[in-house]
Amino acid sequence: MQIAVPSESLPSERRVALIPDAAKKLVRAGLDVHIESGAGLRSGYADADYEAVGALIHNDQTALLASADLVLRVRKPSLEDVAKLKSGAIHVSYLDPYNEAGLVDALAAANITAISMEMIPRTTRAQKMDALSSQANLAGYVMVILAAQQLDRILPMMMTPAGTLSPARVFVIGAGVAGLQAIATAKRLGARVEAFDTRAVVAEQVQSLGAKFVEIDLGETGQTKDGYANALTPEQLELQRLGMKDVISQADIVITTAQLFGRPAPRIVTADMVAAMKPGGVIVDMAVDSGGNVEGSEPDQTVDVNGVSIIGMANLPAQVCKDASQMYSSNLVNLVSEYWDSEAKHFNLDMEDDILQGCVITHGGALVNAAIQSIRGQGA
Amino acid sequence: MQIAVPSESLPSERRVALIPDAAKKLVRAGLDVHIESGAGLRSGYADADYEAVGALIHNDQTALLASADLVLRVRKPSLEDVAKLKSGAIHVSYLDPYNEAGLVDALAAANITAISMEMIPRTTRAQKMDALSSQANLAGYVMVILAAQQLDRILPMMMTPAGTLSPARVFVIGAGVAGLQAIATAKRLGARVEAFDTRAVVAEQVQSLGAKFVEIDLGETGQTKDGYANALTPEQLELQRLGMKDVISQADIVITTAQLFGRPAPRIVTADMVAAMKPGGVIVDMAVDSGGNVEGSEPDQTVDVNGVSIIGMANLPAQVCKDASQMYSSNLVNLVSEYWDSEAKHFNLDMEDDILQGCVITHGGALVNAAIQSIRGQGA
């Protein structure tokens, strides 16, 4: 069984799908691990580190992909990459299958078993493979560091001979995995933290981190069975905007993390809210890539709106690429180990398994994923 | 009594010598406060904010300086500025009097009473005017935020379904005001923090923040009566380098804050120590402006040496200019209030006062400061 880890083609992608420590585990489990030369370099891992744990280094990506039974990578493959794969191979990466219909079709056509890391179901058992969570967690931390660096104030309170500096106010919108970590990080730095989420259940979780939950009465909301938020009605969104405007106008830092899986992110912070902020304030928009929670945010840019900076970094986990790579690798190793029978040297893709049912998109030349199929059905 | 606050001439200086809140206090005490238009803009304060508290806005800097009895600013004046001042005026700012002999002479010649904020003595009573401390404190915080932002890892420990991330190691060299705040901030973020200082007395202070003090036996060191460190002998420096190399090679972040007042900073981290660090490591050199503690650091640049980033930001407090301005203003207001007799509407510069003896450099047309005089004596 041959595992291939090609270099990421996106120049801004500093993560690597397999770090040497993780490669070692796979080698130990009896798998042949092949790494494209330089794949780990941007995360600080040299080819020698991989060789030291028993992986093989390849210079030719095309050959590497062609011979692989299992390809591990971070970003979705290009159509050319798909063409290079051998029929029947397994390809594991982010895929964005809701939006990449063409790519999915290509994968199916090429008879690739494509596993989408975004589609790992959010069950307790699958948590160790859940890359969305592991990366969102880091993103939460990064957002606070970026904001702190941008802000023209310090976050903690200080009573000093030269007067008292009041603690900065941080407002976190969306208290999912990333939001909670952002809350925790801002709290650690000594800020006064408030948070809001449409799911009322997270109020307790917010408070458990020592932050304050902002109550805004939106009427009926709810979450899907996987723990994702439901989309709000337009009226609810309006109510939410009004309720939040106050809090935002007092905040030094606003962090938005509200994503709706597979759909454009809700526009939560509008231009008038941005205008209401004090000059020098900072907004970090985690959803900038899927449309943005903040009006005026631009991917990979810091926009200045009347003295308020809107940070729209698209690939937040890559900021801490070493840890992000480690966690992503762990997720992949956990996934592979779960289905790799090291006795029989056989990859055991039982399509009845609930995790695989969730994350396998194409298999045996066809689109097999129920969720994607239903979207297609609607589209048709 | 007319107080003038001109805009800072250095474009990178985002601080302002007087924020509106502080101006208000002076106005209340019966002083006329004149602000150059736009002086507070880079710290987020509009002219209107100053007008609201009763200060007057001037557009013409030359006229402003010419009419002022008391000038407050952050950075040292240019020789042209000195020429604009009226004879007998008081000028308060950073001065760097040890190195700026020409400027000092010009001030004396112009019959200016020049107060150097660096020279406020470090007595308990003078602490409220001690701008070096108040700014160093902020610098300590900023260094950690900068390093955290640069590092490709997160600082805290995390035990997650995708494996355990070990806490980052932070090594702080020099545990003065800035060093202690850096320690505190890194601890807050969850890092494992170690620190070293030549003054053994600070070991307890380091431990009081929950960090580890690295013991390196250097033989006899000591501190001056003002709490500044003595310079080390070459042998001691060598011993220290050896002892620290180990710690540095394991550290993810190294922060150096060792400054020797009025003299070039000691070179503590040499090129071989930098080379011993892991790729991805980050060094922040606070002393970059006075010669640098780190070999290869460049003012206002981030240098990459084999994957190790050396951050050499010269004006660290300006990163958090709002708070920095607030604290610097407080220091100035405290200084002014200490000697301003609001009954008699008179500025009471008693040259017997120990604080003034320390910080007044020129007065009555002559260089009056004992410390500077003695340096000159040596030079002659």
Add this chain to the structure above:
Amino acid sequence: MEIIFLTFILVLSVFLGFELISKVPATLHTPLMSGANAISGITLAGAFLAAGATNNDMASWLGGAAVAFATINVIGGYLVTDRMLGMFKSKRGK
């Protein structure tokens, strides 16, 4: 021999008295004092002996006064204590 027994009883009671009271929150100082004070009205039980004897006028007068005084102590003491304790009701309930 009776004195011996009485002394035994005295010694044991004193020890018991010391052991019984250990940590008392400040709010209970006055009620406890008052409650203990009521108990010290126990002299009543002894006063009957004198008050009930007809053989000596003086003794029975003294006894009568003793009964009256002791009764004030007992009745007043318990009532006042109860009144004081009533105020704490449900304020704290460790």
Add this chain to the structure above:
Amino acid sequence: MEIIFLTFILVLSVFLGFELISKVPATLHTPLMSGANAISGITLAGAFLAAGATNNDMASWLGGAAVAFATINVIGGYLVTDRMLGMFKSKRGK
């Protein structure tokens, strides 16, 4: 009447016994038990009565045996307790 006094003494002693022991760290459980056990050898003081009487052979034999048993309990008990407590010396000293 003597019985009454004895009962009084008994009741007070029982209360005192209950009050005396409250929180005991686990390390002291065995020594405390052993020390209390030694005290229960106090029967010795009663055994003399029987053992010292010459009027009845049986009684004095029983008494002699009682003295011997009680002495074992007393002497052995105190020595063992002391030995055990000696081990803690300076280990803790709240």
Add this chain to the structure above:
Amino acid sequence: MDIEIYTNLAYIVAAALFIFGLKMLGSPATARRGNVFSSMAMLIAVIAGLIGSQAVSYEVIIVGILVGALIGTLSARLVAMTSMPELVALFNGSGGASSLLVGWATLYYFEGDVVPTFTAATIVLAILIGGLTFTGSLIAYGKLSERINSAALVFSGQRVLNSALLLAIVACAYLFCIDPSATSVYLYALLGLALLLGVMAVIPIGGADMPVVISLLNSYSGIAACAAGFAVGNNILIVAGALVGASGIILTNIMCKAMNRSLANVLFSGFGAAKTAKAVEGEVKPISVEDAYYILEAASNVCFVPGYGMAVAQAQHVVKELGKILEANGCEVSYAIHPVAGRMPGHMNVLLAEADVPYEQLVEMDDINPRIENVDVAIVIGANDVVNPSAREDPDSPIYGMPIINVDQARTVFVLKRSMASGFSGVDNPLFFGENTRMLFGDAKESISGVIGEFG
């Protein structure tokens, strides 16, 4: 004989109930039930006593009970809640009077017979302590209700007078015991002296100390009952009297500690201590963790003043814990942060934020100083320079002119440090010698943990 056994069995039951009652009175949750238990015990004891007395005539008894019950009930019901302490003093005085009378009356049993010396001695005790309790309680009542001047009354020759009084009492007691009889002049002398003693003992004590005095007199009245019990040979008097006597002493002790005074100080302050009080000024007064607990337990406004020592001891978490306990105890808690406390700007903020002290409870120096007089206890935790009054008062001090947190103006100050050593600036601190300062020596964390333990 039979009756005696049954009354005594009843007494045993009563004794047990008294014991339970007293025990329960010491804890808030059970106090009220404890009082009921104790009153049931009293009922049993009184009925048994009545039957056991085998009285020939009941008139006097009934009249006595009726009169007493009427007065007791009315005063207990009608008097305002705020005058409770005075009332307790009066009741206590009645108890003392009763013991005195019982002791006195016992003499008449022996008409003609020789009174045994032991009995005579117990009678003397009952009269002395009962009399002392009676008048002492009356004076305490007077001082509390401000019917007489509540200030401590001290006059020249007081010590001589008191010594003479004690001598006379000893002499009369001795002479009486030699030849005890109901008609002995020494008896009457003793009666008078006992009453005088009560007055003399209480007048030199100030009104503020009266609660402690009452508690002590309460203990005495128990002892008097006990003595009377010996005189008449009544078990329940002995048991109940001794219980009250002993637990009263303990309670008095507890109350003294809560007032920051030693029992000896209260007991003997009347005999001249007032003179020497001045001399002890400037002395360091250490305090134990336990005593600190009693004071804190009673405080309603506590302000923590942390300094560098809190950082060294890493005591921030326990400080926060103590703060929460005090709050739960109904106390107002704040943390006053001096701008230069610690060794770096914001040092205390870092620590207290780590311990999650709410920002709302942090107050600045300028905010706390104007209201520091309202603070019952200022707890200085390893701070020194920042609370040094010489910065305010002594122009020669190197730190003169630095604004400080004026903890010396709080009602009580606890200073937690390990020694008398000076702080960063190396100057001595007159705060440590302050009148209202108590030094709690030891590592700050351990001291605070100790106090928390006391609350547990």
Add this chain to the structure above:
Amino acid sequence: MDIEIYTNLAYIVAAALFIFGLKMLGSPATARRGNVFSSMAMLIAVIAGLIGSQAVSYEVIIVGILVGALIGTLSARLVAMTSMPELVALFNGSGGASSLLVGWATLYYFEGDVVPTFTAATIVLAILIGGLTFTGSLIAYGKLSERINSAALVFSGQRVLNSALLLAIVACAYLFCIDPSATSVYLYALLGLALLLGVMAVIPIGGADMPVVISLLNSYSGIAACAAGFAVGNNILIVAGALVGASGIILTNIMCKAMNRSLANVLFSGFGAAKTAKAVEGEVKPISVEDAYYILEAASNVCFVPGYGMAVAQAQHVVKELGKILEANGCEVSYAIHPVAGRMPGHMNVLLAEADVPYEQLVEMDDINPRIENVDVAIVIGANDVVNPSAREDPDSPIYGMPIINVDQARTVFVLKRSMASGFSGVDNPLFFGENTRMLFGDAKESISGVIGEFG
């Protein structure tokens, strides 16, 4: 008469010393001095008793003392430290035997005279309890030293036999009291039955429970001494016996709690409780804060397992505090962090870092599981899913396959939560019904604070 008074005065002194001694034995700092006090009390009592006995012949006494002292000294000196508990059992047995003999011997005083019923009853008690203590202690000794099978001996008909035994004792006691004499057959029957009772009472108890049994028998031997005291009318026997009897019961109770058993369970487990033990499996066993304290106080390896509930309760600081107290108590402390504990990755790390728990004490799931058997007490603080054994055992469970921290394999598990409610994933948790699980219901912070308070 005079002698009687003096011996009794000596007894009073001895009683006071016994009281001090016992009190001091309960605290580590004073225990050794307490033992000395108590032994001085014994010396005084014995000498007074010897003089007071007005013995006619001293031979028997001297021989008895010599023999007893020899045996006592030798065994106390020579026996290895590890066999102390057995030795205490033997000594205790001697005490019981002595009481039995004293009771028996008392009968001979009355030669010909009628024995008063009360005295007869106390003699019966002395014999019964003394005999029971004697053989019971011997069996305990045997079990502890493994001279006899230390397992609980249960046989069919045991309950019937024991009931018959008790009945026989009651009958014989009654018949003896009707016509008490030294030659009554019922006396001999009683002797035999008492000895048999001791055997029957202890054989059905397992060796591990022996320390509790010895403590209980120790209490009994006090009661036996007390009964003997009534029989011979000796005050000090009554006082000392009652003190030992009462404090022994308390100590037994404390020991039971430390072993997680009720006193009733130990007292009656011999009479058939073994049968019903199985039935209570699957039952939830709540525990009080106080009992938790006793168990933790004795534990030498404690592992905290925090979960989301710790975050909700914000209990991290008190948890850390308890950890430090346990460490100071000589206990090894670790914090086992499950990767998905809480509601965000690293949730527990944030909290514990805030409380400044050293990183060294944090252990990962994979590190703790192999050595979980060595953990005396695993304290689960508001965790649920992450310690749910059904993830390991029940293939139908929705969380089957998730690795968990196997706290159910620790010696004892405390689960701190507010109710029986399920956690995030909504599945029931069989851990709560485990044999070695104790539920400490309530807010986690309050529960932990409570336990800390007990340590204070």
